[in-house]
Amino acid sequence: MTLSVSIRHPLAHFALDLSFEAGPGVTAIFGRSGAGKTTLVNAVAGMLRPAEGRIALGGQMLSDRSHFVPPHKRRIGYVFQDGRLFPHLTVRQNLLYGRWFSGAGADLGRIVEMLGLGMLMDRRPARLSGGEKQRVAIGRALLCAPRLLLLDEPLAALDGARKAEILPYLERLREEGMPILYVSHSVAEVMRLAARVILLDAGRITGSGAPADMLSDPASGLAQSEVGALIPARVAARDPDGLARLDTAAGPLYLPTQDPVGTVLNIRIHSQDVMIALSPPVGISALNILPAVVEQVIPRGHEALIRLRLGPEALLARITARSATALGLVPGMPCHAILKTVAIADHSVSEGVTTGVFSARSR
Known part of the structure; x- marks a missing residue:
């Protein structure tokens, strides 16, 4: 129909x-x-x-x-x-x-x-x-x-x-x-x-x-929100400290979810909760560090939206224009996306179906 x-x-x-x-x-x-x-x-x-x-x-x-x-x-x-x-x-x-x-x-x-x-x-x-x-x-x-x-x-x-x-x-x-x-x-x-x-x-x-495509498109009305990506994931393993390893096409992520192994989720990542590094950072508390490539740089006053490509997935990072200039970000540049501490947004977790939603929030 x-x-x-x-x-x-x-x-x-x-x-x-x-x-x-x-x-x-x-x-x-x-x-x-x-x-x-x-x-x-x-x-x-x-x-x-x-x-x-x-x-x-x-x-x-x-x-x-x-x-x-x-x-x-x-x-x-x-x-x-x-x-x-x-x-x-x-x-x-x-x-x-x-x-x-x-x-x-x-x-x-x-x-x-x-x-x-x-x-x-x-x-x-x-x-x-x-x-x-x-x-x-x-x-x-x-x-x-x-x-x-x-x-x-x-x-x-x-x-x-x-x-x-x-x-x-x-x-x-x-x-x-x-x-x-x-x-x-x-x-x-x-x-x-x-x-x-x-x-x-x-x-x-x-x-x-598709929602994931619209979220990571800087020209989209959805991208005007604080959310910058919707990445499919599967709970692959659970560690003794309570964190779970999620497999994504962009690489592994570690989240504090109680969902059983095998559960399919969508990870909602907010653009202001993504940091960018030109080389793999060391001596940092962040667990979620993924290799990426700069796909697009969009100046917006004192800020800049950076569209990153992580394999088949796309991600938006919202940083200051000064930071974008200092890093010399241009399309095609390899970098690393650093996702801040991720916490479950209880009101967003799906129940009774195979698709759940997590929300990345800064701590």
Whole structure:
């Protein structure tokens, strides 16, 4: 199932003017507030008819100059920021409302189990936490047997604890294989969930690609965040002192993870936590020192972004412009990347799936 969008629609300060395709899995629509993200998903859902262009899903035309399928006939699930549950209905009744729209007898038991809703079925929304409400909203959307799921900032209104509660359920949902458009301006959510990122700014697509590629691209909007790399790794061994050795394509890394040997992780490395040395340093406490090659130097006022190539992996280092000049950094120069002490960011660790996330933080 593939979503195909090519539309143009005037807004107050700019025109939404974009084209893209989204296949199975999570496609994140990333951009700051006011970039046109919600307008885009409203057009896909049928809540807005674009002035020009076309929207098709799985070969069915949903919207073009002469044809417009109303929202209730599109079989698209839509989850809003605030859940929008019916306050006078129980969780069970809210869920069955979604199934009523499908006309296909969607599997209530499977959805309830997948989202962990069994103990909540007789409660009304007033007795649910924010995370529980969002899980019910997702379940209701799934029970309409959607061909496509739209998630518009589903975690934006939640605190850190509630986000940590619901993220594992979103990961399970990702494994279902249906196309999902996930609207967000959170780099952490995008890295954890998305297979592809589309960057949106003032109604136009400014970039797209895999999250790891976008993070290490200095021209990307994602690279404006503090995160500078997403490197796949596998827990290879555990040392007596509690550190684990992780094998990566860039070289071995040592991290304080409790994940069992064989676990596959993504290591999130912040650009300000990377130091650069022209020769292998000695007499230093850092354990994670990897050979690299300077690929790009991007001056940014008193700072400089240095894109490093570590075998097949890329990494961004944010250093002062004075340091970049003192080291004489130019493309093609061999060097070493020094990663400061790495600590687990508890709110970012995946549970129940084979992909986890670590966050490199300076100590």
